[in-house]
Amino acid sequence: MGECIFCKIANGEFNTDFLYEDDLVVAFRDIEPQAPDHILIIPRDHYISIKDISDEAIIGRLFLAGNKVVEQLGISSFRYVINTGKDAGQAVFHIHLHLLAGRKMGWPPG
Ligand code: 5GP
Ligand code: ZN
Numbered sequence: 001m002g003e004c005i006f007c008k009i010a011n012g013e014f015n016t017d018f019l020y021e022d023d024l025v026v027a028f029r030d031i032e033p034q035a036p037d038h039i040l041i042i043p044r045d046h047y048i049s050i051k052d053i054s055d056e057a058i059i060g061r062l063f064l065a066g067n068k069v070v071e072q073l074g075i076s077s078f079r080y081v082i083n084t085g086k087d088a089g090q091a092v093f094h095i096h097l098h099l100l101a102g103r104k105m106g107w108p109p110g
Helices: 005-010 056-073
Strands: 025-029 037-043 078-081 097-101
Touching (some): 037 056, 056 078, 056 097
């Protein structure tokens, strides 16, 4: 997807520092962090949202990669978020798993 910012990040076009990467996914820090640790985990391939992925390996890998970053950063409490659709707060239409940690978080979410 030529114009997709996350495709470009995954392709290394911005020399983004990856906290984790493998053949299917990459993880990097959010540019506008909503918590002291705010990491995005994305598939290298372009899918608009979680409901557009039917490949179990990719869905599984997103979370396993998140878990690796959790371990790497020594985090104990954290939140995974996947905003799906505009009303849920999705602004980038290349699926991403948010990993948020380092502060107390409210419930229910806003
Ligand atoms: P959404 O609102 O779609 O769930 O989350 C999109 C996230 O991507 C936001 O937290 C936003 O700060 C982040 N983001 C948008 N553009 C960039 C970028 O170019 N680099 C990085 N690292 N994060 C970005
Ligand atoms: Zn993309």
